Amino acid sequence: MTEPRDPSRGTDPQHTRPLPPVDGRAGERDPWARPLYGAPAGGEGPGGGHGSGSSAGPAPAGPAPAGARKRFTGGALVTGMVLAALVGAGTAAGTDALLDRGATGTAGGSAPASVIVNDQDEVNAVTAAAQKASPSTVTISVSAGNQAGSGSGVVVDDEGHILTNTHVVTLDGTAGDPSIEVRLDDGTVHPATVVGTDPLSDLAVLKIDAPGLVPAELGSIEDVNVGDTAIAIGAPLGLSGTVTDGIVSTLDRTIAVASSAAPDTPSEGDGGRTPGRDDFFFDLPEEGGGGGSSRGASESVYLNVIQTDAAINSGNSGGPLVDRDGRVIGINVAIASAGASGEAGNIGVGFAIPVDTARRVAEEIIADGSASHGYLGTTVSAAAAADGRSQAFSAGAQVQEVVDGSPADEAGLRAGDVITEFNGHRIEDATSLTAAVRELPAGGTGTVVYLRDGEQRTAEVTVADAAEQG
Template structure:
């Protein structure tokens, strides 16, 4: 079968031409929602209707070979070429009318017809197609998107972003409001933090600074000191009150952190311990708290306060580097003047810090700054991270004695020390009769290797440990005699010279 061919030209002289007898075709394509029109057929006798095979009455063609309007086997194609226009389903209760062939009617549908294009394989059928009048295609409905619930992760992410935006917006509004309250019209920076924790370094310094003073010496120099009682007692170093001379001054000027200056009386001083006591008038002075220096440990944070190089109210911070460090100090004549078991620190200490407090991180005094180690030439000494302070327990004992009696006692063992090899111990070259050493059973030639739990290897170390303690203190000593190790209990006493 050939589809889409044009029908042959009509022949009026041919009575069998389809156009001669065929009914005129419909001009419009049927709508999808309408049944196809059925041409009227002449009524047939009842007998003919009952005996004839069921056929649909369509316009017939006289000559199958020349037919221009042969109908296809698929009735759906007769409804046009638009894809959306399909024929309606046949009505099962519809019965088409059948009629016997009339005089001018083709009998191709008759089973006895001589020429039947649907039964003769040799016949040539032609399908006539007509263009469907243009009709706009119905607008398709928009596809429905199935509603799905958002994933939990998406909900959390959206919530987090919303909270972040809200937080930023709130902070911005708060900053804007704060700046607006300032009234200075500035949009740069934020309001400064002026409140500090009392436990911070700044908070501690703020509390203790009114108790620290700068001591002005007679030679134009200065040292430092600190108030230890509300009635005006001040602790400082012996070498501060002496200044550039050999005798302590009677009065000195002291400068407070607020700039006020007053006169202080020198109550007394002790060159062996390098401790001195001053007193200023008044009975409502801010006194510093004195800690227990025996509880100090290496690594504890510390503050050094004073007037280094004349710079009043200076604070440096560091740690405890060592304890019971044996230190010798000299007077202005170059002679050994004091021996101490000092607290070593890396807090910066410089000339002018002498006599000032070394405090723990809470602002409690653990020592009096008194000396520094230096490799520089005389007069050029400065901080190299090794400073020394007199333990406050020893300084307080000396100060109490000075206040009470004007002088201080010195603790002794009661033996002369000889030469010892480094690392061997301290040799007791001569034990004095009636001394604490003699009462404990020590003899000449004994070598002390431990004193009060501390290993000793040189004379200065032993002297410093003895002077640190108060008279009447009982200590345990370990010594060697004739290659054998022994121990003894010694009760220390004050010197009687």
């Protein structure tokens, strides 16, 4: 979620006023102390991603592909709401994949101090968590030609690496070589370079040269429960240092966002053509590649996310979702909106990429400039619910085809099997399987649970590299 700003302001840091310093507590933290691959969160039908603000005004929605299925998976239910949100007049609640388009400029007014504590005797958990995490939260300004936008980010080490969303640094996939500035919590502004982007996870890493950085303390999804306090910190509508709180609504959600690959970054399976926001088809494919070559994969990115009711708005993209101890548990990425193209803003349904996934992707980008994603090698469709009569729900991903020599083939999967779980994620359809497989790195190992002739079976599978598949 990025906030569009007036491009006539250029890159002058004074277009938003700097914040006064705060007394952050750096401590001795190792942001990479957790295992690379945390416990997965499960998968359910997709909502939609919010994008980084770029050109002013919403673009028209693309046409829905033909042949939409009648049975609705969890994904298709929300997909219909997405489409209504884009082309309707706000008559139906829907996930807004273009969150940033609701605003047209940086909000005015004086920027408050990051975390003001007037009564030391009445500090609550939210105040303490925000005070701890705010020094590690940054505001990101991006411009390219006559387009500009802003988002948020998280400092992950003292070497200047900052984690954010790909759609923030590419202006929703429209900018291949943007000018980027980062404003720290103390108000200082620094030029930033892109270390690498990963459109399949909508994550990116920037780097700045600045002294005295305060790395965030990264938590783990393993320690998060539904109902836990969730605190979002960032720059919604350009208002840096904004703190909102709520709870973790669910750890079991899969959403669909548009690809935000930069124009010079070919997307998987599209022959080098990188679609913009207007090319995204919101009707989900009937068949999915389980992490490899699903129809529509070049237009759709599927993510397993944390859902929260903490207020998240345009400009929060890339910023942290933290727990009551100030540990980052997710990277804010999307919201649902009741208004056309997100104009209604937050309605209490926001999404964040789990920190375990973000940590793994950031590590790979910092080391290699890019991140890998798993490939299973199946063609699947939504499996009918157990009674076979439901038109509203699906109950797994039914294998239609297995690629010879693929990880799925080596694991013993075959046509007719119904995959119900992958690496701890509940699988309801092709979308949730794709998200779960791609969450693993190339060479990662997961457990697949499936039904064959009504009998439950389990197999271990080592996924291949999605980037190497045609």
